[in-house]
Amino acid sequence: MDARTTARVPHEEYFPPPPEPRRPNVWMTRLRDDRRELARFWPVIQNMVVQDLRVRYQRSVLGFVWTLLNPLLMMAxxxxxxxxILNSVENYPVFLFAGMVPWSFLSTSLNECAVCIIQNEGLIRKIYLPKLVFPLARVLTALVTFLLSMAAMFLLLWPMGARPSWSLLALPLVIVVFTAFVLGLGLLIATANTFYRDCGHLVSVFLQAWYFLTPILMPITQFRAEAQWRFGLNPAYYFIELFHEVLYAGRWPGIGLFLTAAAIAAATLGVGYAVFKSQEDKMVFRL
Amino acid sequence: MPYSSLKKTRWFSGSDSRGSSSSAALVELEDVSLRFVNYADKQYSLKRAALDLVLRRDAPVAKSEFWALRNLSLRIPKGSRIGIVGGNGAGKSTLLRLLARIYPPTSGRVAVRGAVAPLIEMGAGFNMELSGVDNIYLNGAMLGIGPREMRARIDRIHEFTGLREFAEMPLKYYSSGMYLRLAFAIATEVDPDILLIDESLGVGDAAFVAKAKDRLRGLLDRSNAVILVSHDMASLRELCTRGLWMRQGQLVADGPIDTVIDEYLAWQAALEPPREAS
Incomplete structure (x- = not known):
């Protein structure tokens, strides 16, 4: 038998990566290096976000209004x-707003993160930039749009019963936690899609399904009481619920709910970061 | 030429590499290898990966591999002016990209101390939709020049490129010559510790080329170490003091530039006598 045909080629790149032996000092140095690098390359991120927003709206007469028009029409x-159907839900437009605007932040970010490495191929192969810059810039761009549209929509929904309450003070914290969750997912998807291009197609299908599995269109009280626990399996549920509490119900979110969401966000961001960092060096060879 | 004799590396024992402590070396490569794996011959999709995993089979088609750099060890102390010679595909550009941190080494250790200015690819990181000024800031940020510093230098850039009146125009309307001029001006505006230059930089018309040469010389003088890849032996002899000859990803010779170039030319002439060695 020919030795050549029997020789097994070692399969060196697994996805997901095999669990590494736990070496905290490696990750500590990685985190420290990243902090330094991101501080150095912060102007790049800033520039990318600003220019991205500018390019998007330059030469369109309505500019930012277009970003509002789409969700507004959808919500209407x-x-x-x-x-x-749901006449028991009061201020239904406000309820919709409280769920849909954060959701569109999530879906835009994830769709953008999926292609962020691939679209910047020209850059990555020509000049050194920490790869974290790309998903970060995309998420931050989406975050800015999210914040602006949230503020604008809240004012537009005033006649429909949107009223500020003290619980809005919790909103920044909720947004921080949600952004961490989105960034974690974004890092995972960015890595996956760089190695397997079909992930990009999966993402949009997956997001569509996820949207309907999250109580955005109707509150979970509309579902059978014995089926409601199933929403607890959906990590996005906790975040959307936080937004509902703060923006729609005008209540301080329960500490249990908040801590659950924060724990999910921290875990997602941790896993996303670890996966992204461990594959980061190989990305340039896969472009 | 036998393989073993190619592998032999002689070390340059100039005054600047001996006697100085290891911390003075700006670049240190220790037994560095870099392998490219060609994935193009195999559409490795998620489906394929899942099947491989489920059926517990190894990757069915051998990936084509290519060692661009093999067991390279190199120390570049402060004040080096290094010229790299070698045929096409010898790994010269890959070495520069490795030093610019674009490629990670497959094995070995790379230590680069100090700011690196890569004049490898002109106009990397330009955004065609943005105006000239915005691109200056964006590209400057990528090269490590903050917006505040850039504001102070922007006049010098405009003066050098002569494109001040086009500064607000989106880059996509620039001619290729204008584009190159702008890219060159930004890339040479940095104050690097280590300067990496790939090939002769084809830039614009004759008048501009003269200006560019001046500017490049200024940059060379400002840099602590210069690594120049070129096929233009005359300019290598003029600008560099130490030469490296690479072949098939390996270091063949390392020494004073004239010796290395002479050896390289002699080897080339011996290899293909009828054609003139360039």
């Missing part, structure tokens, strides 16, 4: 339809 349609 949905509230027309669903307020007929």
């Amino acid at each position: 349609t949905l509230s027309m339809v669903f307020s007929q």
